[in-house]
């Protein structure tokens with residue numbers, strides 16, 4: 578199975594910080610079309626827009642439709658701190674929601690279960706999983722724990738660098754940690770975005786990965802003095818190759834398209 582994991586498109590009507598989010602989203606989709614039309618799934622983990630306004634969602638939808646990806650690669654979406662849940666739901670009326678109206682849902686592929694979480698709380702950039710959302714996750718895991726679980730969320734569930742520089746991460750880290758510990762044997766991977774950094778590792782015995790933003794790539798901080806920084810690095814998205822006995826995460830620097838393939842095999 579091949580999964581495309583892209584994040585943090587930050588679409589807006591205007592260019593922000595001298596980086597054209599619309600253009601970069603177009604280039605990323607074009608790269609996907611040219612290289613990964615054979616993928617099974619396409620997931621975008623939030624911060625689809627920069628301000629959550631309707632016009633930006635319309636632009637996002639328009640760019641997506643013009644990319645003419647194969648139908649089965651219409652992306653599975655969740656929201657991030659930069660999104661607006663009401664506007665998102667109005668623009669994506671077919672998106673599944675949970676009993677409480679949060680953008681949380683399950684997708685099933687044989688014995689693989691993809692769980693999508695909603696960590697948005699209006700008025701803050703930090704991630705939140707309130708008691709209702711945590712309960713939905715617990716209930717879902719209780720039903721599905723005999724399958725292989727893959728979790729998709731916008732915010733990082735753990736500090737990816739110094740804990741003091743992670744004030745925009747998930748606030749209810751401990752609550753989520755307790756749930757993850759209980760189901761660590763069936764949860765196979767956690768996918769997230771938000772920090773705009775390429776990052777991977779293992780947490781509570783569960784592997785995780787995040788791509789940079791397609792809009793503004795950031796560089797990680799290893800001290801408590803800074804949260805993150807900007808640099809002249811590339812944006813990217815991730816390609817996950819999933820087999821019965823392995824999970825491989827590749828990063829695609831989609832702005833670099835001048836490739837010379839070896840032909841001597």
Ligand SMILES: [Fe+2]
Nearest residue numbers: 585624771790
């Ligand atoms: Fe973001």
Ligand SMILES: [Fe+2]
Nearest residue numbers: 624657658771
């Ligand atoms: Fe974010």
